[in-house]
Amino acid sequence: MSAVPHKPMLATVLGQRQERPPVWIMRQAGRYLPEYRETRTQAKNFLELCYTPDLAVEVTLQPLRRFDLDASILFSDILVIPDALGQSVRFETGEGPLLEPLDPSGVDRLDRSRALEHLAPVLETVRRLRAALPPEKTLIGFCGAPWTVATYMLGGRGSSDQWVARKFALQHPQAFDKLMDILVDTSIDYLEAQFKAGADVVQIFESWALNLDDTSFVRNVMDPNRRIVEGLRARIPNAPIIGFPRGAAGNILRYAEATKVNAVGIDYATPLDFVCKTLPNTLTVQGNLDPLRLVVGGEAMETQARKIIEAFSDRPHVFNLGHGIVPETPIAHVERLIEIIKRG
Numbered sequence: 001m002s003a004v005p006h007k008p009m010l011a012t013v014l015g016q017r018q019e020r021p022p023v024w025i026m027r028q029a030g031r032y033l034p035e036y037r038e039t040r041t042q043a044k045n046f047l048e049l050c051y052t053p054d055l056a057v058e059v060t061l062q063p064l065r066r067f068d069l070d071a072s073i074l075f076s077d078i079l080v081i082p083d084a085l086g087q088s089v090r091f092e093t094g095e096g097p098l099l100e101p102l103d104p105s106g107v108d109r110l111d112r113s114r115a116l117e118h119l120a121p122v123l124e125t126v127r128r129l130r131a132a133l134p135p136e137k138t139l140i141g142f143c144g145a146p147w148t149v150a151t152y153m154l155g156g157r158g159s160s161d162q163w164v165a166r167k168f169a170l171q172h173p174q175a176f177d178k179l180m181d182i183l184v185d186t187s188i189d190y191l192e193a194q195f196k197a198g199a200d201v202v203q204i205f206e207s208w209a210l211n212l213d214d215t216s217f218v219r220n221v222m223d224p225n226r227r228i229v230e231g232l233r234a235r236i237p238n239a240p241i242i243g244f245p246r247g248a249a250g251n252i253l254r255y256a257e258a259t260k261v262n263a264v265g266i267d268y269a270t271p272l273d274f275v276c277k278t279l280p281n282t283l284t285v286q287g288n289l290d291p292l293r294l295v296v297g298g299e300a301m302e303t304q305a306r307k308i309i310e311a312f313s314d315r316p317h318v319f320n321l322g323h324g325i326v327p328e329t330p331i332a333h334v335e336r337l338i339e340i341i342k343r344g
């Protein structure tokens with residue numbers, strides 16, 4: 001009988017504190033790496049990069065060749081879901097994502113029946129990654145949380161206040177509930193398929209858990225995330241799940257209790273002592289260095305990185321940034337950060 005390989009990142013998500021925190025970096029494959037920029041030129045656009053397993057596997061593995069990371073995150077995007085539902089999605093260089101914004105009748109036209117078929121190349125990428133990765137590395141699958149994905153589907157692009165989507169949710173409650181149902185159901189199918197293809201853990205990216213009053217936080221964020229976790233665990237019992245409700249602030253504990261995720265991603269604006277006081281120390285936390293500190297490096301980065309490790313030293317902790325790494329990040333700073341995490 002072969003022993004189950006020890007995966008420090010997976011073990012930590014499951015609640016086992018490690019001597020030193022395992023580490024991965026949100027958006028670790030991307031434009032700050034010259035080899036990513038090179039591979040990116042081989043696809044005619046960003047979505048094609050996501051849907052071409054040869055290229056997607058290559059860019060997923062690139063950061064692991066350079067850095068001593070404990071996990072690999074599938075290379076794809078949260079907006080493959082609207083694309084799979086038949087909405088027009090484009091990525092313009094320098095502009096970010098552009099979608100044909102949905103009105104209530106557009107919600108009715110979304111078609112879930114072929115979504116997984118459309119996403120088959122992404123699942124093939126997961127299978128190939130499973131085979132390519134050393135056994136001690138954790139493979140992370142992901143999706144966007146329904147509300148975050150809906151902000152792009154309804155607004156047509158990123159925005160700092162999610163005005164269009166927040167207004168739509170209040171003005172068209174039935175269409176909004178229907179959209180959330182479609183996204184919850186599709187996300188469950190998609191994450192289940194990622195686990196079956198070989199993912200060890202999945203992360204639900206709720207990047208826009210901010211700007212919501214109490215009632216809307218429950219309706220837009222907590223309930224859909226909870227339904228995904230419940231639906232997924234009904235099919236994959238004990239599925240290890242990380243929730244990242246960016247901006248949830250005072251709502252983090254409620255979010256963790258309601259959703260029953262195994263680990264909560266903490267954004268960089270959340271005070272460390274608040275996390276320590278609020279979240280039970282049996283709950284795994286992930287985070288939370290400000291990506292700007294990684295850009296600047298030196299003292300600005302090192303002191304805060306040590307503070308984070310110290311603050312979370314008595315609980316299961318996965319070291320990460322408090323949001324995605326940015327293109328201007330110097331590679332040498334990433335190397336130094338990982339050295340600090342691994343060696344002190």
Ligand code: CP3
Nearest residue numbers: 026027028029030073074075076077078096097205207324
């Ligand atoms: O390495 C990894 O982390 C895996 C790949 C990954 C991407 N996007 C690749 C990507 C993951 C996990 C995401 C998640 C994602 N995508 C989120 C949630 C996380 C977060 O940052 O809040 C969101 C909101 C999106 C939507 C999205 N995709 C935006 C707003 C943009 C444009 C902004 C940007 O960073 O360029 C994208 C494009 C995108 N997704 C790129 C990459 C590497 C850059 C596109 C390019 O190469 O031209």
